[in-house]
Amino acid sequence: MNKIKLSKLWDSLHSSYWFVPTLMATIAIALAFAMLNLDRAGTSGSRENLGWIYTGGADGARTLLSTVAGSMITVAGTAFSIVLVALSLASSQFGPRLLRNFMQDTGNQVVLGTFIATFIYCLLILRTIRGEEYNAFVPQISVTVGVVLAIASIGVLIYFIHHASISIQLWHVIGEVGSDLDRTIDHLFPEKIGHGMRGHKQRWVEEIPTNFDQEASPILATSSGYIQAIDDERLMKIAKSHDLLLRVKNRPGKFVVEGCELVMVWPGERVNRKLTKQIDDAFILGKQRTEQQDVEFCVNQLVEVALRAISPGINDPFTAIRCIDQLSAALCRLAEKDFPSPYRYDEDNNLRVIASTVTFAELTDDAFNQIRHYGSSDAAVTMRLLEAIALIATRTSNKKDRAALLRHAQKIERGSREGITEECDRQDVEERYLEAIKALDQR
Template identity: 65%
Template sequence: MNNVQLRKLWDALHSSYWFLPSLMVLMAIALSFIMLTLDRSIGFGDWSLIYTGGPDGAREVLSAIASSMVSVAATAFSITIVALQLAAANFGPRLLRNFMQDTGNQVVLGTFIATFIYCLLVLRTIYGEDYNPFVPHLSVTFGIVLAIFSIGVLIYFIHHASTIIQASHVIQSVSEDLNKAIDRLFPEKIGISPPPNPQHTEILPEDFESLASPIGAKRNGYLQFIDDEQLLKIARKNNLLLRIELRPGKFVIEDSILVMAFPRKRVNQKIIDEINKAFILGKERTEQQDVEFPVNQLVEIALRALSPGINDPFTAIRCVDRLCAGMCYLVQRKLPSPYRYDRDRQLRIIAEPVTFAGIMDDAFNPIRQYARSDAAVTIHLLEAIARIAQYTHNPEYLAVLRRHADMIERGGKEGLPEPRDRQDLQEKYLSVIQAVEQNRWISM
């Protein structure tokens, strides 16, 4: 199993509500056997902090703890389901993945279930016959400690459950995912960096389109991962040039083209199968190799906040602030070249590039379109453009920012009915254009 498949497996386990609680249950089982072994091998009856009651009292204590843990676990699970329903209704169903990945909820459920299992396993070993009674004093004491710890966990859960459904917490969580995706993806290189100023148009064979073999997908699903290193090995081993037609986050239809492999004469069924294995498909998008996914999540929260049924522009403004922070972070990174080379400086892979213009369109176009009649959000969009411009002197990036500022200004003029609002918008627009053009002049 390669690194990409391991990341896919870990992502699936991390998003489940059974994996971490199952590990904690296994730890409780192991711990019960360890404590019982200590009870049988070492006497603890004279210790002042150790439970010293008889078998009937030990049974009652463990039974009370076990039954209460089941009740509390059921209550915690019900609260979690209600929180998921509220999240789906207020923030969108795509945000459920973030709630499913919440480690705090998983630890809480795992603690209650693990305590219940521990008490059951210790309870079965207690017997009070006159000829050979056995009370695992240390194990019962540790069960009481687990019960006290579970009470603390319950208090934490009540606070945590009321916190994670707040809009500010959800927006911050998605924003952190966006920053992590930028850190993870854009510094990453496949193979060796291209030589200085390569003439890509001359490197690509003129007969590429006519002699390349299309390799189709074997099933439907969202493209979650691409094993770039494996593709590079396949291309080098078989002396191929591969052009990837899709990037992570796109929906793949069965038999749609994943890769164009050149030349066709070197492609066989084995190579087709190996290339297909390098493309990991799933039923939903993930942020592991898809930087646009957390952007879309923030945009979805903003659009729901701007809908007539909710009408919450302040939440939309928070989303704009987080998108602005992510774009400020992004413009300071060098986007990777779509051309990937092997150790011999031979062009092997042409990947579909992620562009700043594309990410900005995903981030700002939908909000601009929905907020054209909202003066506060529209003006805040212009302020975000000005703040992003402060972090870059790249002429291409500044041209993209100028284009978005122009669209926001035109949309606001058409959508704002109040003349004073339009005047404020025009003043803000002129200040933004001045900031963008000043940075463009510095870059020259």
């Protein structure tokens, strides 16, 4: 299994509420058997020297473990109910896109796993306790470990109450999405402008064969869904080993329908069933978008929160401004990154893959278009958009990137003239617009 599929598998496990609790329950089962073996192997004299070991009888041990087990399953049910309430609140207030972030919360998963693991451990120890009417056996070390787990569970419960109250606060949600966006940017665009070591010189588009469109054969999607990841290394190896030129039609994040073109292969006569399967296996499709190779997904999450905030039913421009601040920080980061060329070469400097890549202009469109449209009547939101453009301009050295920012500044300024009725507010917007233009000209 290659690293792309392993990364996808880990992402699926990390986004589930069953993996960590199941893993912790398995550890609890192993711990229970290990402690019981230790009790059976130890001598009573050696235990009496340890003052912290449980020294009660069978009835006391049963009562203690029964109480711990009953309370743990009750607390686990309560914690699960609180998590469901948080998910419902996130879906209604922040948007369904952010449910994935709550599902990936490792803290909640560990909390549920701790309660379930303690419950299972106590049950397994409880079944082995025998009174004097039978062959008496009280696993004193095992019972002591159960008490320790109960005390640890109390600490986890206190953490959960604090964590649950923090995780649904708006500043925390926006900050977490912003952090995810920064990590995705650093992962997908590792090289900074002026600091990247190019392995091959970028060629011109004339290297594409003139008969490419006529002689290329398509590789079709075998199912419908969002492209979650593409194994670029696998495509390069396939293209080199078969002496092919591949043109990828869609990038991660795009939705494809079964039977649509995924890749165009040149020369087309070399396409066979085995090659088709190899190329299809390089694409991972799913029912939802992920941030694994899709930087636009994180941008859209912030935009969705901002749009809900400035909707007439909520009317919360401060939240929208927070989202704009995070978007401006991300675009500043992107402006300093070296976007990879769509033309990919092998070790022999032969063009092998033409990828579909995202551009800085497209990301600025994703970040600003909808907020500009729906926030055109809000002076505070409009001014913060122009301030964001002025800030991003100080980090932008590419002529095309500055042109994209200038286009958005002009759209924002035109929209404010129609949407903002107060003359003083329009003048404030005009000042911010001139500052943005000045920053773009100076850069």
